[in-house]
Amino acid sequence: MWSERRPDCGRGELFGLQVADVDFLRRSLTVDxxxxxxxxxxVVPGPLTNEWSYRTLPVGQVVVDVLAAHLAEFRATGTAYVFRDEAxxxxxxxxxxKDVWLPARTAAGLPEATCHDLRHFYASVxxxxxxxxxxxxxxxxxxxxAMTLRVYSHLWPEDDDRTRQAIDDVFRRGVPTARPSIGA
Incomplete structure (x- = not known):
């Protein structure tokens, strides 16, 4: 599970993001x-946990816009870190x-929320x-x-109605008779 493999729940990947990892035109982030x-x-930069952790993530326009606004306020280019301290x-x-997460979750009325909850939210969306x-x-x-299913299978909707609908849709289009007419 994520929380067992990576106690920081992805913050290390987020804090390792450099400006060059953001492709504004293609709306993607490279995690490497x-x-x-x-x-x-x-803070020590390093490799990711395993080969599957290296990936390019598509991101929506909302994320691109927020990153652009952040970088307009906190100017950086190339290999500079997107999220960095004063130094x-x-x-x-x-x-x-202390400075970001606690105030944000308190302001949102979610004082017990964890970074892992954000990851779970992303998966559930x-x-x-x-x-x-x-x-x-x-x-x-x-x-x-299979790993994803072990962790998040409870989030997939029940498919009973979808399977019924799939069969109904096929049969409503006209199904050849199972038995030919007798005497034809």
Whole structure:
């Protein structure tokens, strides 16, 4: 499970995002590094957890617009980190938790919300929109759809009505008779 493999729930990937990883024209983000807390309150860039974690994520126009506004306010280019401290270093998760995450979740009336809850929300939105386990697995950086199903299967809707509808739709189009007419 995500929370067992990565205690930071993706913050390391987010804080490792560099301006060059954002393709505004194609509306995508390349995830190919993470940063983790290092000794003495430092932040250390490093590789991702596994090969499936390396991915390009399509992002909506809303995300592109927010990133553009953020970078207009906090100017950066190339290999500069998108989310950084005053010294230009990537955010440290403790700093983020105290200065950004706690105030945001308190203001939203969700004081107990975790970063993992955001990941779960993202997965549930994709599932609710009808995306396949393969697509959800790819977006979350899971090694295979079976892992995604183990974690999120409870979010897929019951398919009883959809399977009934599929068969009804086929039969309503006209189905040849199962038995030819006798005497024809």
């Amino acid at each position: 590094r993470q940063v983790q807390p290092g000794p003495g309150g430092t 230009g270093e990537p955010l440290h998760r403790n700093q983020f938790n 994709l599932i609710g929109a009808g995306h396949s386990p393969k697509v959800v697995a790819d977006r979350l950086g899971h090694s295979d759809p």
